[in-house]
Amino acid sequence: MRRLASFFLALYLASCSGPYMGKDLFGADEFVLDSYKIREGKLSILEMEGYSVAELGDEDLEEYQDRIHEDDVLRIFLYHPKRHDIVQAVSEIGNSIGYQVVGGEISLPDISSVKVEGLTLGEAKKKIEDHYARHIQDMEVFVTYKDRIVRKVELAGLVSVPSVPVDGKIRLFDVLSKARVPTDANxxxxxxxxxxxxxxxxxxxxxxxxxxxxNIVMRGGDKIYIAEPSAASLMVMGEVARERVISLPSGFMSLRHALAEAGGIPFTGDRSYIQVIRGNICKPKIYTLSWEHVIHLPNDSLLLMPGDIVFVAAKPITEWNRFISQLLPAFGGIEFIGKQCGSWGIFVP
Incomplete structure (x- = not known):
């Protein structure tokens, strides 16, 4: 009987799903400090996950002047009181086919090629006038766009438009407004x-x-991806009404909210052992909190982040009741075997 009791005790211990009780646990104070970091937003969360994150520069927020690019086609007009021949020749080409930027340069009658790529229209005007001034004084130049490749921001994911043109002034908020991003996007x-x-x-x-x-200023060639709601999530497991995966569209959620989403903790749950498992599964950071922390601390002091696992342990009596309920069929089988053996003249201690 002693061997049988030892077997049942080992079976009971193996079947328990209690909280982790190692020495490397963290308490509510550490969880609150980490919640302050989570509250700072995405970049702080990425740093907590081990990523190196830079910061936006002042130039990202500054508007810029539109500049001439390769393959743009310019319309150029000249004015000079005497050189009507050059004025007419340049104007005819400008009106018909224009002056395409090839290799960063344009070719005009009577002067060498002029490099205009990367210049504003005003800067290109001044540079062309300087080239003409080497041969003809008092030449006035007018430069506009005849045709050009539209610079735009490309969008993908949960958006309604594939692209939005940029002009050196349009900002990220304006682009997202035009893209009609859904309210539940991650x-x-x-x-x-x-x-x-x-x-x-x-x-x-x-x-x-x-x-x-x-709200940065957007540039041609920028790409924006809007993720679906379930792209980031956490899990709530153990003694809760509904074990589930919860989406985190904002990148964080309060512990109280997560427990509410899981239907709360039933009477079978041990409210003194609410654990949050965070980080690499091989070496996670495990916090142990209680229901007192959940109800008395502010929501933004108990924040969860993507990948977190919330585990609520079962009460010891709950584990014992489940253990007994698992043994009852076995005891019934043993009693049946004992009766059969007795009828065969075999003694079972």
């Missing part, structure tokens, strides 16, 4: 890319909190 996982690199922009702070420090 702004934490959405991003803005420029020249193959992600920009350190927090779309949630811009759209939900009105933080204009994130």
């Amino acid at each position: 702004l934490f996982k959405s991003y803005v890319a420029r020249d193959g690199a992600l920009l350190p922009v927090d779309l949630n702070r811009l759209l939900k909190e009105g933080d204009m420090s994130q």
Whole structure:
């Protein structure tokens, strides 16, 4: 009977799903400090996840003048009181086919090629006048666009338009307004890319909190991706009404809100052991909190982030009741075998 009791005790201990009780646990004070970091937004959360994040520069927020690019076609007119021949020749070409930027340069009658790529229209006008001044004094130049490739921002994901043109003044908020981003989009996982690199922009702070420090000026070739609501999530497990995965469109959620989404903690749950498992599964950071923390601390002091697992342990009596309920069929089987063996003349201690 002692061996049988030892077997049942081992089975009971193996079946328990209690809280982790190691030495490397963190308490509510550490969880609150980390919540302050989460409250700072996406960039702080990424740093907590181990990513190196840069900051926006002043130039990202400054408007810029539109500049001439390769393959743009310019319309150029001249004025000179005496050289009507050159004025007419330049005007005819400008009206018919224009002056295309090839290799960064344009070719005009009677002067060498002029490099105009990267210049504003005003700068190009001055440079062409300087070239003519070497041969003809008092030549006045007028430069406009005849045709050009439209510079635009490309959009993907949960958006209604594939692109929005830029002009050196349009900003991120305006582009997102034109794209009609849905209210439930996952702004934490959405991003803005420029020249193959992600920009350190927090779309949630811009759209939900009105933080204009994130409202950068958009440039041609920028790419914006708007993620679906479930792109970032956390899990609530253990003794809750409904174990579930919860989407985090803003990149964070209060612990109280997460427990409410899971239907709360039933009477079988141990409210003194609410654990949050965060980080790498091989070496996670585990916090232990109680129901007193949940109901008395402010919501923004107990914040969860993407990838977190909330685990609510079962009460010891709950584990014992489940253990007994699992054993009852086994005891019934043992009693049946004992009766059968007795009828066969076999003694079972």
